[in-house]
Amino acid sequence: MSQFETAVDFKQTVRQRFEQDGWIATPAPPDAIGYDIELVRDSECVAVQIKHQRAKTHAGQLEKFIDFLERPEAAKFTRGFLVSGSGFTPSVFTYMRTEEVVDVALASFKDNEIVWEDGDVPPPPARSQLTYIGVFTCKGGVGKTTISAHLAGAFALNGYDVVLIDLDRQSNLRKLLGDGVYIPGRRGGLGATITVLNHTEWDEAEYPETRVVICDCSPEYDANPEAFIEKFNYCLIPTTLNPLGINKNADVIRRTFAAVRRSNTSAELFVIVNNYHSDEAKRNEVLNRILKTEFETLMAHDPKCHYIDPETVAIRFSKQLLYWGYHIVENDKPQLAFREIGGRSLPRTDFLKLLDYLEDHTQIEAAKAQETRSSAINN
Numbered sequence: 600m601s602q603f604e605t606a607v608d609f610k611q612t613v614r615q616r617f618e619q620d621g622w623i624a625t626p627a628p629p630d631a632i633g634y635d636i637e638l639v640r641d642s643e644c645v646a647v648q649i650k651h652q653r654a655k656t657h658a659g660q661l662e663k664f665i666d667f668l669e670r671p672e673a674a675k676f677t678r679g680f681l682v683s684g685s686g687f688t689p690s691v692f693t694y695m696r697t698e699e700v701v702d703v704a705l706a707s708f709k710d711n712e713i714v715w716e717d718g719d720v721p722p723p724p725a726r727s728q729l730t731y732i733g734v735f736t737c738k739g740g741v742g743k744t745t746i747s748a749h750l751a752g753a754f755a756l757n758g759y760d761v762v763l764i765d766l767d768r769q770s771n772l773r774k775l776l777g778d779g780v781y782i783p784g785r786r787g788g789l790g791a792t793i794t795v796l797n798h799t800e801w802d803e804a805e806y807p808e809t810r811v812v813i814c815d816c817s818p819e820y821d822a823n824p825e826a827f828i829e830k831f832n833y834c835l836i837p838t839t840l841n842p843l844g845i846n847k848n849a850d851v852i853r854r855t856f857a858a859v860r861r862s863n864t865s866a867e868l869f870v871i872v873n874n875y876h877s878d879e880a881k882r883n884e885v886l887n888r889i890l891k892t893e894f895e896t897l898m899a900h901d902p903k904c905h906y907i908d909p910e911t912v913a914i915r916f917s918k919q920l921l922y923w924g925y926h927i928v929e930n931d932k933p934q935l936a937f938r939e940i941g942g943r944s945l946p947r948t949d950f951l952k953l954l955d956y957l958e959d960h961t962q963i964e965a966a967k968a969q970e971t972r973s974s975a976i977n978n
């Protein structure tokens with residue numbers, strides 16, 4: 600957090616610093632949204648957005664700034680600068696790399712200085728234990744396999760060494776991804792790989808570099824090897840917001856909590872909304888309130904149960920995810936639904952935001968491997 604008392608003081612100081620660097624810096628008009636300062640120098644006209652907040656600036660905020668720069672009223676700007684008083688989450692750097700953002704530069708404001716980020720993944724914290732994440736709901740077809748695979752993809756893109764384990768007898772994950780999947784980096788740059796294993800093939804000793812293990816569970820609780828459930832540090836519970844299923848889904852989640860607790864009392868459980876339609880704000884708000892109310896008493900009894908508010912993070916419904924896996928029909932090589940369509944990948948943004956959320960609400964970030972680069976081998 601910066602040493603400045605108010606956002607106004609902070610913005611004023613940043614503006615003066617730009618002026619010292621030879622820019623003509625004008626504060627945005629009071630009714631302007633999307634930027635705080637306009638900078639002019641030679642033929643350049645730059646929109647500066649300033650983040651004065653306690654938490655690190657996250658990928659969702661970067662995306663919003665990019666959206667602003669693409670709007671007609673921002674046409675006069677040649678570039679954008681995002682200046683944070685509290686740094687950036689790792690997902691912001693991944694977003695910059697994978698979306699190949701060229702017209703936005705990131706800077707931190709520290710000790711009265713503008714410090715430009717080099718666009719690279721920041722050095723990870725010291726390594727620690729292996730983190731097990733289960734993706735489990737005792738209901739079929741809610742997106743367990745989809746979320747397991749793409750969350751692993753987000754981890755890999757952020758430099759984590761991650762292994763995906765198929766606990767489901769249906770072996771959907773293995774059918775979709777075989778032994779592993781390669782996620783391409785930007786033009787010729789570093790990509791990332793995820794190893795995919797059957798639960799019988801997993802041996803911690805054989806994967807000393809691995810820091811995160813994501814388990815795709817069977818909807819039938821008893822079909823999942825108990826030895827794995829016991830190890831879960833965190834469990835993601837996918838659900839959906841639809842009116843007919845809302846009470847049933849609440850019941851399913853309640854049963855899911857109870858099932859996990861039979862063999863694991865310490866795991867933190869997070870409900871995540873999948874198939875979210877973000878353009879249905881009003882109806883979502885109502886459904887969201889109903890679902891949240893259902894869990895309030897439950898969460899009061901078990902402080903390790905959490906409901907991720909879909910307004911903060913949800914996995915949106917997307918065609919890319921719906922048809923993800925089509926490569927098996929075409930006998931093509933495995934891939935995730937992270938490829939851009941019209942310059943964007945909705946799923947990739949959602950999963951990076953989910954990872955941001957988890958890093959913020961768990962100890963996962965501490966588990967990141969020292970050798971960020973070696974886990975992202977360009978094979």
Ligand SMILES: Nc1ncnc2c1ncn2[C@@H]1O[C@H](COP(=O)(O)OP(=O)(O)OP(=O)(O)O)[C@@H](O)[C@H]1O
Pocket residue numbers: 738739740741742743744745746767769771816817818873874875914915916917918920921922923
């Ligand atoms: N956000 C989404 N948008 C569009 N389609 C989705 C989304 N999430 C999942 N799907 C689709 O829903 C179907 C079921 O998803 P998935 O197989 O991941 O569910 P599951 O919970 O693992 O099912 P099972 O219980 O059979 O293992 C898949 O065809 C997938 O493509």
Ligand SMILES: [Mg+2]
Pocket residue numbers: 743744745767771815816
């Ligand atoms: Mg599945």
